[in-house]
Amino acid sequence: MSASLLGRVRMICVDARTDDLQEGDRLEWWRERTRRSIFSSTINCDRAEGFHATARAVDLGGIVVSRLSYSSISWVRSEKQVRQSDPEQLVLALSVRGRLGLAMPGKQQVLSAQEFTLHDTSRAFRGWTSEETCRPAVQILVQVPRSIVPLRSNPIDQLIAEPIPGAEGIGAVVTDYLVRLIDQAPHFRPDDSARLSTVTVDLVTALLAHHLDGAAAVPPERHQEALYARVLHFIERHLGDPQLSPRMIATAHGVSLRYLQQMFQREGLTVAARIRQRRLDRCRTALAEPRQRPYPIHLIARRYGFTSNAHFSRLFNATFGLSPSDYRRSMQP
Incomplete structure (x- = not known):
């Protein structure tokens, strides 16, 4: 194999x-x-x-x-x-x-x-x-x-x-x-x-x-719905890639960057904001899992595409109101 x-x-x-x-x-x-x-x-x-x-x-x-x-x-x-x-x-x-x-x-x-x-x-x-x-x-x-x-x-x-x-x-x-x-x-x-x-x-x-x-x-509406679902699926599969970007996503799906951005307007988020949100959500989930405790915070952040630990910490604190280390401690029994 x-x-x-x-x-x-x-x-x-x-x-x-x-x-x-x-x-x-x-x-x-x-x-x-x-x-x-x-x-x-x-x-x-x-x-x-x-x-x-x-x-x-x-x-x-x-x-x-x-x-x-x-x-x-x-x-x-x-x-x-x-x-x-x-x-x-x-x-x-x-x-x-x-x-x-x-x-x-x-x-x-x-x-x-x-x-x-x-x-x-x-x-x-x-x-x-x-x-x-x-x-x-x-x-x-x-x-x-x-x-x-x-x-x-x-x-x-x-x-x-x-x-x-x-x-x-x-x-x-x-x-x-x-x-x-x-x-x-x-x-x-x-x-x-x-x-x-x-x-x-x-x-x-x-x-x-x-x-x-x-x-x-x-029907035309199903084309857009299916494309949107494929884009979300693509984002989830590539969160660990630091190069993941709106332009990369648009190129992979054969659409213009402008059309891609318009698809996300219904969420009230930009494509970049969606990527950032999902990366933070996945990091928060990992930090709360007991089996992830042996892994340093910076490695978990890198696993989901954050290359700067300082940048990750600032974003996490601004989004969830706690630093990554404080959040991890708060989730321990």
């Missing part, structure tokens, strides 16, 4: 394979990996002793694209598991090799290679895969927070567990993009992550809208 931290933008490409494990540990490792990185489910395999799997996951800052190759398995995501853990994501699945089945109340589909389908982590469902002529099944998954997809909920729901062609038209474009994205992930430059995240969301949106009534599915 390998991971790389690229410059000031965190983009992780992780490769993993069960061949590195004892045969008896492989299926359990796969269960735990999918629970942590995709969603909680109960996975079963008829031939656990012969189970094999490989995975590559590319984290583009909250948008995760994964290629999974594994022996025939089945899984169930129950209502209880949904209640216990729901990342509130849409998951676009592309069957690359083998067959992929999905079932939920009133609906069941079996997909062949070069077909997409969509599912929602907020729903319970069953799924299964089958190998092709003794070769492992292969799928590509795209995990996207539902809040940043600029489509109305009701039209999206029509596509859940429905087959979407991936070998022609816009489906072929998205298929080619995802395959190349996975293959070339180790070679990306540090600043590619934010741009690729935006491209990925736009292509997923275009694919889904193509199979809906595009004009009705993507």
Whole structure:
């Protein structure tokens, strides 16, 4: 397993394979990996002793694209598991090799290679895969927070567990993009992550809208709402980057600085003020946590993008009425 931290933008490409494990540990490792990185489910395999799997996951800052190759398995995501853990994501699945089945109340589909389908982590469902002529099944998954997809909920729901062609038209474009994205992930430059995240969301949106009534599915107000949600998500993911700025955010999302500032007017805050507020909030939360007590205050401040301890202390005092050290002491039992 390998991971790389690229410059000031965190983009992780992780490769993993069960061949590195004892045969008896492989299926359990796969269960735990999918629970942590995709969603909680109960996975079963008829031939656990012969189970094999490989995975590559590319984290583009909250948008995760994964290629999974594994022996025939089945899984169930129950209502209880949904209640216990729901990342509130849409998951676009592309069957690359083998067959992929999905079932939920009133609906069941079996997909062949070069077909997409969509599912929602907020729903319970069953799924299964089958190998092709003794070769492992292969799928590509795209995990996207539902809040940043600029489509109305009701039209999206029509596509859940429905087959979407991936070998022609816009489906072929998205298929080619995802395959190349996975293959070339180790070679990306540090600043590619934010741009690729935006491209990925736009292509997923275009694919889904193509199979809906595009004009009705993507109202203008939802475009702005989704962009705003993506910007907030971007800010949260990059608070630790001292270079985070309104201009950096505007560039990453392909909008002008003026348009970005106008989006934040409804909050009564500038973009810079929002960044400062969230950094201070995260620092305050960390200072109140018992498990963070071993860490010096200046390291916590630096973790969230403050490069000057004196500047951080002044801002914290002005915002919360206590110095960082006094606040930390006041939160101790």
